[in-house]
Amino acid sequence: MRGRVLTFAFAAALVSTGAAFPAGAQSSRKATPRPTPTPAVQQAEPKKVSQRPEDKQGSEGVPASVRAGVPAKPKEDPNAAHYTYEFKQPDFFVYFVHIEHDDAGRGQIRFERRSDAEQITEPFELSPAALARVRGHWEALRFLDSQANYQGERTYPSMGQTKLSMRKGGRERTAEFNYSQDKEAQGLAEEYRKATEQSILVFELEIARESQPLDTPKLINKLDTLIERDYLSDRQQLLPLIRELTEDERVPLVGRNQAARILKKLEKQTQ
Secondary structure, three states: OHHHHHHHHHHHHHHHHOOOOHHHHHHHHHHOOOOOOOHHHHHHHHHHHOOOHHHOEOOOOOEHHHHOOOOOOOOOOOOOOEEEEEEEOOOOOEEEEEEEEEOOOEEEEEEEEOOOOOOEEEEEEOOHHHHHHHHHHHHHHOHHHOOOOOOOOOOOHHHOEEEEEEEEOOEEEEEEEOOOOOHHHHHHHHHHHHHHHHHHHHHHHHHHHHHOHHHHHHHHHHHHHHHHOOOOOOHHHHHHHHHHHHHOOOOOHHHHHHHHHHHHHHHHHHO
């Protein structure tokens, strides 16, 4: 009996020191708080990421941004043409539009709507057919070489204010008008307005598909109306999107059916 008591006492002593059972030892280690870094270590960390003079240019002449995997911004060709269209009308739902694009028709569009709290920026690209028409108007105007005033004899404030700008080879010119009797200037403004309608409609359809599918039938009806009025930059450019709408199960059936009718009509026109 005395031997058993001594045995139990010895085991209890081992448990209390954490040496009898591994589980007890592990639990004790987990509960031990990690030491906090000393101030010297914390102050040393920024030195690891601070830029040294040799980091600005590598030994082989490679910029640090490229060696870090960050692509360098391409230099703008001073001889390349750049075009800008801007429209303002405070009473319109879309009351501000700004389009910038290069000679290939690629760039961005910025616009402001009464329903939004901030300006929206989206990629912009003219189709080859639309770009050919836009280029034709710019060339017919001989914009950089001209000093013409495109404002018509009368002004129509309700139509808003249009601003056209072009820069190329270190030269730049801007012209503004409310309404023009010059068919090339007015035609150019109309092309950009059609491109604006198309770009904003595509943006609205994409947003509706992602977060408000019940709004898509209304927008598809708007698409059909713009096609009938011939007020899109290039309806054929929209064929892939319309085809997606016919197959997207998030779109209500009435919207998918309407998109299918529009797709059939447009495909027939291309035959």
